[in-house]
Amino acid sequence: MLKLRQAWWAMTDLAHLVWVCRAPFAAVAIGGLLIASTDQARDIVIATASPQQRGLPIPLTVLLWAVTAWYWSRITLEFLEGEQARWQQPVDPDVAAWAWAPRWHRFWNNNLPRLIGAAAIFSVCFAFWRAHNIYAAYGDFESAKGFLRPAIAYLVATVVFYFVVAWRRELAAWLVRAAGGDPDRSKLVPRRQSLQAFAEIAPLTRALLYGSVLASPVFFLLFAMAPVDTSAAMGSAVTIVLLGLALAIAAPSFLVIWSIRTKFPFFGLACLAFLVMPWMFGDNHDVRTCRDLAKLPGATGSCLAEDAKTRPFVRDVFSKWYDANAKITKPIEGKASQVTVPPLIVVASAGGASRAAYFTTQVLGEIAKREPDFAERVFLMSGVSGGSLGTTIFRSLVEADRRATPGQAGSALLPQAAADGAKFIDNDFLGPALGVGFYVDGPFSAAAFLRRLWAPNDRAVALEKAWETAWLDSGLSQTGGFRWSDGLTRTFTRDASRPWPILALNGTSVEKGKRIITSNVRFATEDHLAGVNISGGIHRYDGLDIMEADIPISTAVTMSARFPIVSTAGGMRDGKGQLIGRVIDGGLFENFGAVLADESIRYLVERIREAQRTERPVVPIAILISSDPSLDRIELRPGTPKQGVLPDCLPVGPKPLPHPGNDWPECPVDAASYATLMVDPIKALYDGRTARGELAATALRDRIEGSRIMIRDRLVARLRAGTDQTIQAATDTVQARIGLDDHTDFFHFRQCRVPDAKSPTMSWHDSGTAWHSMRRMLGLDPEPNGTIADPCGNKLEFFRLCMRLTRLSGRAEDDAAGTKWCSEAGWPVPEGWSCEPVLGHPRAYCRYKP
Incomplete structure (x- = not known):
């Protein structure tokens, strides 16, 4: 029973840390699963991954997504530590007696943000790897070989990213020391801290965090007024989605931090508003008509409602x-x-x-x-x-x-x-x-x-x-x-x-x-x-x-x-x-x-x-x-198909087989071994x-x-x-x-x-x-x-x-x-x-x- 209790505590402690980082975790989990698991998202990635692509380079947006996810997770956990220190919450004496418990908490507290950021890069790596396997299964080895190279490159980038953020303090100290400075006094060397206010964050970092939050309304206006031009300037659907996933981390994380600081559910109310407001007041998804276009400035007579x-x-x-x-x-x-x-x-x-x-x-x-x-x-x-x-x-x-x-x-x-x-x-x-x-x-x-x-x-x-x-x-x-x-x-x-x-x-x-x-x-x-x-x-x-x-x-x-x-x-x-x-x-x-x-x-x-x-x-x-x-x-009627x-x-390999229900050749499918209440219908x-x-x-x-x-x-x-x-x-x-x-x-x-x-x-x-x-x-x-x-x-x-x-x-x-x-x-x-x-x-x- 003691072992079970320890295992349950370890899982709940990790779950609590994930819940605190829920905004970046959700952005990476949802975006990563779409990119790595769906054919549509994967094909979009590989279709626009050319170095000759216009607009923002995809590797840059992938890195921005990863860095944003990592750093907002890091900042959120530091605010959690600050709140715990301010309130001096009591610790379960049984848990305090477990020598491994502090190490477990400290390990995931340090590494969870790094893993969230690295997972963003790895999802793109996995998309290219799946593309390589699928194209190779079809016999298109030339394309498969072309997808293998970026898969390896993004895998290396995943590992490098993890070690850079994990050893960033040591790397910064080495650079300061190599330049003849004192690492203990330099502001360039990051230090772990428990935060209770944004003013405690370094000015440059604080400006970047505020900028990532304020970027959302800027892009809201850009896409609301000129969606096609803005999309063309950014380059492709991949860069748009990746940057969107990065920006989707900032404002929700800001609300999570305020929820931690004030003990008021700002984040939960915001999520509730997304569901309730359209139901109460309607949405913006009406079909355009010529009657609507006639009300816009510069309307012409080429779209008339009465036609x-x-x-x-x-x-x-x-x-x-x-x-x-x-x-x-x-x-x-x-x-x-x-x-x-x-x-x-x-x-x-x-x-x-x-x-x-x-x-x-x-x-x-x-x-x-x-x-x-x-x-x-x-x-x-x-x-x-x-x-x-x-x-x-x-x-x-x-x-x-x-x-x-x-x-x-x-x-x-x-x-x-x-x-x-x-x-x-x-x-x-x-x-x-x-x-x-x-x-x-x-x-x-x-x-x-x-x-x-x-x-x-x-x-x-x-x-x-x-x-x-x-x-x-x-x-x-x-x-x-x-x-x-x-x-x-x-x-x-x-x-x-x-x-x-x-x-x-x-x-x-x-x-x-x-x-x-x-x-x-x-x-x-x-x-x-x-x-x-x-x-x-x-x-x-x-x-x-x-x-x-x-x-x-x-x-x-x-x-x-x-x-x-x-x-x-x-x-x-x-x-x-x-x-x-x-x-x-x-x-x-x-x-x-x-x-x-x-x-x-x-x-x-x-x-x-x-x-x-x-x-x-x-x-x-x-x-x-x-x-x-x-x-x-x-x-x-049944007959011999064209030769x-x-x-x-799919998957690649099986040929059409006669179905027992009608004896017509069809693509074979695997029947589910169990029934599901909602998925089956x-x-x-x-x-x-x-x-x-x-x-x-x-x-x-x-x-x-x-x-x-x-x-x-x-x-x-x-x-x-x-x-x-x-x-x-x-x-x-x-x-x-x-x-x-x-x-x-x-x-x-x-x-x-x-x-x-x-x-x-x-x-x-x-x-x-x-x-x-x-x-x-x-x-x-x-x-x-x-x-x-x-x-x-x-x-x-x-x-x-x-x-x-x-x-x-x-x-x-x-x-x-x-x-x-x-x-x-x-x-x-x-x-x-x-x-x-x-x-x-x-x-x-x-x-x-x-």
Whole structure:
């Protein structure tokens, strides 16, 4: 029992010291665990650790974080000693009899601050070490070797830091003695002391401590007024976070010291204020509208609230889209009649932060680079989170091209779309968001009672401003004549020659869990209860109708990309300022945007009168762009997957295995050996967003498959109307254009495992190696050996899509001619692609045979 009591005393004594140092300990523990343990934070560190980086060098901010954590811990413990000496607290006589107890207390009292500071540096070392191991496991040994060097450097820095602060008195005395001075009288030699007032601290040290406390309001104002410029000046998200962690130590430690001195819970009340004040007075996380921007100095007429009321209904836009596309599509000529059937392209782009945005711009940009009138044929783009950013970038590139060439009948080709999209994405969007989150949102939570007088922009607005700046820096704003701070409806509908491709960005309602669609068109009219609208109206909300105002283009993206932590749920207020609800990331409902794409195809192809009467017939084409390398296969029925295509199952090594529940190959996962009350429901709900997305994507493919025969039969009936043409003759005519009944106009561009390359992480700031690996996933660029590999099957999807558009537009009479056209357009011909005649059909048909 004595041994147990001694062990308990030792633990409680150490816990008490940690509790006294709780401000620096929490800053290092939370920041260190994020940096060392999360893929996103680790990738941000390694992505911005280049010596050529602008702004503050990362090693300097790491050192500042460590020194701040160590010294505030040291000062706090010295104030604790001073208070204990002043109050002369009694000591337990049993503990006083233990000879080892004073040594134990003195050891941790001396070393705990040193360990806290050293742990800050070691977390960065561990991040590089993990990066080395992960990249080596993927086979990217060159990158792994590059991460090993900084890992060793930061490990050495950790050891050096510890010994310098541990032996700082001896080192200072040696330097003073070497200079001919007296170490016992020199103020340069630090001495341990029990503090009872800040005046007892050396003047220079006291000034540095006060300066670290006062730096917080300075950076609050800098990030509140100019988040993007301040972030750019500091260099990167890493320096912003590290400096923020350092500053987050000063003011809380100051409150802890005052709590020790006065026996009043200043620190506890401050923590309570962070939780209670926003609940009592509201927060600063409302969605920006054009109505709000109109109140700011220098407001222009490019973002007007009333524009939201004039948005056209999706059916009206479809009529104009059809008339424009009928002019660029060769009619199907029957015996005595003809019918024009343009391909209607609907894009669904999944979420995944910058990873999804970059991949979406590359897929759409590469198609627009080679496929004539691709932007004209795309009717709708439904995006989620990073996919919303990618589709909005592409839509902006299309609009800029149209405005740059007045009188042009749409965007024929966009040869620079992929490069321009990459230029936009290659920016640090995370820095401004995290900067405002650390320096503005956090402190303002405790002062939320000031909200009615003044509320600063939150981190979601900082993210929007980063996108606005990226569009300005791209130079396309001068060509296109619009900015991302302009209104969504005015830019892509009111002032646009064509309101398509329609942008439909998917968010999620916090209160109801339903979709919130933010779009430059309406998906419902005033008579929607009469059943004349697109179905599913009760399952979704219109974001602009809720707020009764148009919003900036950048804000429209965050309506879909409000992922927790990086950007909070946004409050939506109507014209009277009443809070209606909150919007959060659309991926929390389903991460693909496929539900709205499915609803739109069902409405335009199957249900409207023009389709049923074959007055405006179309052939629907669905393009799904996913960004999760570990995604399961999306198919209708079991079958052999594309040869060599493997999802990136983590940890590295396992391949997809048949699941006992459905016998479909999936990435294996380890089941938890025990149940947890809170974690299990949250994990199931979060993972369900991808499962629901897979379900919606499969339903979208099913819609394409199910409408194929219906479209063929309608076209056959249209060609036979008023003639004596036989069904077989009309069927042959239709199939000569739209193909046999075995085609599937569903194209899935996905990410997967790439040999000797690590898959990109979901973050708003990825490294150059991530861009390179995603380019390899496209299957379009030559490998170092000169071959064009197709690890994810995307090269085949590009070629299949080209073939279908070539045939449906009437550019080629058969698949053989289409193959020749696509090859000359710059699409690599997939291995296993062969053309041969089909029994009973005079034309050649091409198929992929692995």
